[in-house]
Amino acid sequence: MTFHDPTALAEQTPPRLPRAFTSMMSTSAAEGFGDVLARTLLPILAVSILGFGTGFVGILNSIGLASFLLLGVPVGMLIDRLRNRHRAMRVATIARCLVLLGLFASLYAGWLSGAVVIGAAVVIGFADVVFTTAQSTVIPRLVQTERLKHAYSRLAIVNQTASTAAAATGSLTLGLLGMPGMIWAAICSYAASVLFQRGIKLDSAPAQRSPARRGKGSFRDGFQTLHRVPALWALTQSGALTNAGVMLGNTVLPVFLLRDLGVAPAAFAALGIVSAIGAILGAGLSPRLSAKFGLRTLRIAAAFLSVPAVAMAIACQQLPGHELIWLSAQSLTWSFLVSISAVAGAEVLPRSVPAEELATVGSAQRTITLGIMPIAALLGGAIAALTGPVPLLCVWAVLAGAAALPILREQSLKSFR
Known part of the structure; x- marks a missing residue:
């Protein structure tokens, strides 16, 4: 490892x-x-x-x-x-x-x-x-x-x-x-x-479970293995928090921009292009940044920097200059940091789990990291209907920063670069 x-x-x-x-x-x-x-x-x-x-x-x-x-x-x-x-x-x-x-x-x-x-x-x-x-x-x-x-x-x-x-x-x-x-x-x-x-x-057949274990698998196996590998469990928790923020932002931000700020639909669509550019840049630079700073440091920094990235959308009306400048910066920066987090650490799963369990453990991980998304969307939409979008944007920023906490607690991630 x-x-x-x-x-x-x-x-x-x-x-x-x-x-x-x-x-x-x-x-x-x-x-x-x-x-x-x-x-x-x-x-x-x-x-x-x-x-x-x-x-x-x-x-x-x-x-x-x-x-x-x-x-x-x-x-x-x-x-x-x-x-x-x-x-x-x-x-x-x-x-x-x-x-x-x-x-x-x-x-x-x-x-x-x-x-x-x-x-x-x-x-x-x-x-x-x-x-x-x-x-x-x-x-x-x-x-x-x-x-x-x-x-x-x-x-x-x-x-x-x-x-x-x-x-x-x-x-x-x-x-x-x-x-x-x-x-x-x-x-x-x-x-x-x-x-x-x-x-x-493919040069060879994949590793197979032994005959004694082949018929004993259960739905809990993948989750138990996931929990037994501290580095993998920390990345899973961090990814779930980041995805909760992503889904909350996707639910609340369009309402905030189109209804409250009056951003034109064409401008809103252009922000999607800016976001895609940020994601591509983040995916491309992630390996180099991970090699230079280490996986743990990079993921912590990406999570903490996500807080001011979200704050640019919250405070775009108070910041100097046109609102679209800050919204563009927010879209670019947020997608850049989320993409870094998605790529940095992706190799930990195949390096930490036996090949014969890779699909099961990977599916368990996706169940957690994706499972949080509809919950965040439903709760976010319901609460925003009562409070307005701005408080939920603040919750988005908190979730983005909280993604650093599982990584901070796990020292074994220092061995990955």
């Missing part, structure tokens, strides 16, 4: 990652592109074609997160029992491709209904869980241990760039080619992912 001096030279030079990982990045980009288009497409079908309202759209938007919360651990246990986890990725991608083909056919045949759209969302959400879980076990087999953090950094950059490009492309495609064009763009993206996955070559 300790990084020693022999890796110092590697930290100073750009790492050479294997060709198979390049295929993994291409696959991930195509998957992310298709996911954004699909998740944009479903609410549009529900509202524009079927005439449903916000309640139905809320259900659609919750299905993806609910899939990770309800199915993450069982899927992780299943993935850990598979010998060919790469094949699970391919099956998940093909399933999403077929679902979108079914949507296209039902749209033209007149079979489209609320049940069909919900069913599509469920299959896409389940396939996303399978793909993400299987991918998390394949990456450590493609990349040397000392290169993992660089691999996760590049993957985060690719994913963020693909998501940003997909959002812009989706709007353009919808305007030029309509709904069928958007559906086919998503289908082609998933099909490209299947082709890219052919370049992911």
Whole structure:
């Protein structure tokens, strides 16, 4: 678990990652592109074609997160029992491709209904869980241990760039080619992912549980292992606090900016682009900053600096200059710091957990870090309706800073750089 001096030279030079990982990045980009288009497409079908309202759209938007919360651990246990986890990725991608083909056919045949759209969302959400879980076990087999953090950094950059490009492309495609064009763009993206996955070559079979342990797994195993590794448990707690802040900000900030400050919708959309740039920069710089300052110091600094980053939004009316200047700075800085926190420490899980338990423990970790998000959104929205958004923005800042506390308490993180 300790990084020693022999890796110092590697930290100073750009790492050479294997060709198979390049295929993994291409696959991930195509998957992310298709996911954004699909998740944009479903609410549009529900509202524009079927005439449903916000309640139905809320259900659609919750299905993806609910899939990770309800199915993450069982899927992780299943993935850990598979010998060919790469094949699970391919099956998940093909399933999403077929679902979108079914949507296209039902749209033209007149079979489209609320049940069909919900069913599509469920299959896409389940396939996303399978793909993400299987991918998390394949990456450590493609990349040397000392290169993992660089691999996760590049993957985060690719994913963020693909998501940003997909959002812009989706709007353009919808305007030029309509709904069928958007559906086919998503289908082609998933099909490209299947082709890219052919370049992911694995040299050996993954480690398997012993026959004595293979049938004894339970839902608690992943959480127990997670709790037994102090460094991993501290990062999980910190990530949950950061994600609670992220979701609270995503819930309250649009109301504060659009309703209370009167920010134009076009300007608000531009802030999203600034935020994406910050996330890409943070993912790119995270490995270098971690190598220079150490993982523990970097995560503590990112959490503490997040407090003034959020404060810029709270105090944008009192600060000198135009409000949009401070809101842009807030979007850029907050996304930059959150991206650093997301990438820094991503290699701790595969370095701390046996390969045969990686999917199960990773799923347990995601259940905690993602599970806090709908709770934060629901509570934040309800409380903000009573108190207004500003007090909740202050809570957001407190949560962002509190993410440093689990890291401060855990000394074993000093061994990671």
